[in-house]
Amino acid sequence: EDQVTQSPEALRLQEGESSSLNCSYTVSGLRGLFWYRQDPGKGPEFLFTLYSAGEEKEKERLKATLTKKESFLHITAPKPEDSATYLCAVQAAGSSNTGKLIFGQGTTLQVKP
């Protein structure tokens, strides 16, 4: 069964304290892995797509990496405005036409000034 697990569930950091969020997945052929950011009371907002092991994407203080079993979202010198829930999702190879995604439970990040 295709599955996505994110850890930790919650993470508290001091401003400037770098850390990583983990997304472990089992899927029958990975077509893509997606990271989203969700602010309280809002819908998820797209951040990155990764397609193959070894790929990396960066945006400001965020860097996403991918291996054959997991993805990491590295946050370098975070600021309070980085506080949000980060969601990971995968698309299996068999879902090309439907576009169906399988989401993890999310990691809620709080960055204190």
Add this chain to the structure above:
Amino acid sequence: NAGVTQTPKFQVLKTGQSMTLQCAQDMNHNSMYWYRQDPGMGLRLIYYSASEGTTDKGEVPNGYNVSRLNKREFSLRLESAAPSQTSVYFCASRGQLAKNIQYFGAGTRLSVL
């Protein structure tokens, strides 16, 4: 520049009442999706429409029906609401097939008493 628009934003129902959640996208996307989000459960797919004229069940379809009214609009109907359907509902649409990015609305917060 609206993207995906959901109405209403909030709704309170009594057990047994019915209602329809509306979703419209202005990005000319073919595929649209309905999710529910519950604490600790992540986003779970209720129904999806891979293209205009087609709809299919997702992971948790029981108690729901959908209508793909046209390319822009995809509605979700609760025929007889139950307290277990208290949740936040998100609609999404999918962009270019090659990128497969889903874009989300702001959500409908539903309470069933």
